[in-house]
Amino acid sequence: MLCLVLQPGEERYLLDAGTIVEIVPFVHLKPLPHAPAWVAGLFDYRGEAVPVIDLTLLLGSRPSRALLTTRIVIVDYPLPGGGSHPLGLLSEQVMETVRIADEAFMPAGVEVPDAPWLGPVTRRADGLEQRVEITELLPDEVRELLFTECA
Numbered sequence: 001m002l003c004l005v006l007q008p009g010e011e012r013y014l015l016d017a018g019t020i021v022e023i024v025p026f027v028h029l030k031p032l033p034h035a036p037a038w039v040a041g042l043f044d045y046r047g048e049a050v051p052v053i054d055l056t057l058l059l060g061s062r063p064s065r066a067l068l069t070t071r072i073v074i075v076d077y078p079l080p081g082g083g084s085h086p087l088g089l090l091s092e093q094v095m096e097t098v099r100i101a102d103e104a105f106m107p108a109g110v111e112v113p114d115a116p117w118l119g120p121v122t123r124r125a126d127g128l129e130q131r132v133e134i135t136e137l138l139p140d141e142v143r144e145l146l147f148t149e150c151a
Contacts, residue, residue: 007093009060014131019075028069051146052088069093
């Protein structure tokens with residue numbers, strides 16, 4: 001599996017590169033008042049309003065900073081009734097792509113009920129890296145807020 005390595009804070013995480021549409025520079029986001037804090041806002045992506053999740057805040061304890069390596073990773077987010085919608089993932093330190101064999105992933109050994117998106121882990125030179133499962137990223141109420149076609 002080809003994975004994108006990112007470090008939204010102190011720890012490294014992996015995204016399945018097969019879900020990625022494009023990686024774009026950090027741009028100004030239109031805030032969404034009353035949305036969860038980790039919903040960073042909206043931006044115009046090729047004429048479409050795309051919601052952006054702040055992975056640094058979701059996976060850590062602070063919002064993403066505007067660094068030279070801060071990017072918006074646009075993924076093709078699958079909708080429950082079929083179809084998909086672009087979703088932006090804001091992260092500091094979008095680093096590189098690596099190929100990791102499926103069998104190199106192992107269960108993390110713990111389940112965090114409030115973080116179902118935390119997937120299996122793999123051991124690499126810098127330690128354990130955990131995969132972020134895009135399909136589990138948004139709770140139903142947030143998905144309905146961001147994608148009106150789900151409501």
